[in-house]
Amino acid sequence: MTIERIPLPGVGVCHAITTRAHQRLGVIAHTTGQRDIVLYDPNDPDRAACTLPLEPDEARWIADLLNTTVTVDHLADPEQHLTGITAARIRLPAGSHYDGRSLAATSPGTGASIIAVIRGQQVITAPHPDFVLHHDDTLVAIGDHHGITALTDMLTNTAPDTPANH
Template sequence: MTEINETKLPGVGTLHDFESQSGGRIGVIAHHADRREVVIYDSADPDRVSEGVTLTAEEARTLADLLGGTSVTKRLDDLRQEISGLAIDWLPISSNSPYVGKTIGETELRTRTGVSVVALVRGDQPLPAPGPDDELRAGDTAVVVGTAEGIDAATELLTARAR
């Protein structure tokens, strides 16, 4: 994954920038007022912005779409943040998961993998802190927390095709 630098600009907003594989540096300034500025760094003087374009919120969305905006949501699914041995992940429950229609208790997920389901996302609705009696439905996304290995095991369990 691309390494992105985040810099706070007090009074202005936040700058995110990264270096592309081809060697060019590009950044986006999110201004406090809902503007976005796309900046390209000078190849001779890497500290300096050589070209900048300011975009309104709508133009920024258009640009994101053109660049393949869906990758943002895809990335969210892939996102796995590790906090000193603790990992969090988003597991989509597909219709062919063996546990569709079963309750969280019935998956015995915690006993088998040590992983807890801390929230379910159903459509646009988050269901925080589901209990063992809450049912998994096709299309849900389970937000799980555990060790990295545990999450791998849980991913296999929850997403394995029904045999």
């Protein structure tokens, strides 16, 4: 599937796709943070048939509903030239077993370390072990590929803690 990125001067940007059923839809990301879901007219793919404005929290809820895969964004970082070291952003999903738990609870030997937490517009660097995580937090972690994968799996697991989940 191809995602088109269409700049909208003075408004923001539209990301548009055409589904396999030939329905065109888009998400407009306004510079204000608002998001609009746009369904286009099947007979005129450049004309909006329906627009659904969403507040930022509503957009996150919809994204949680649609997101069945875990996305790890790898960061461009000057330290990445070290062999085997990577930095990644991991979003804590709603329903994560770690939502409402302290950062110390994430420490079981994954081989990766959380070095910052992004909460809304705030960046908390070097968070203390008693820092409490919330869904929609974005955790910035460093480690090797296996450590980042293990940490991502652990944080995005929505099953209760059991020995098999560690």
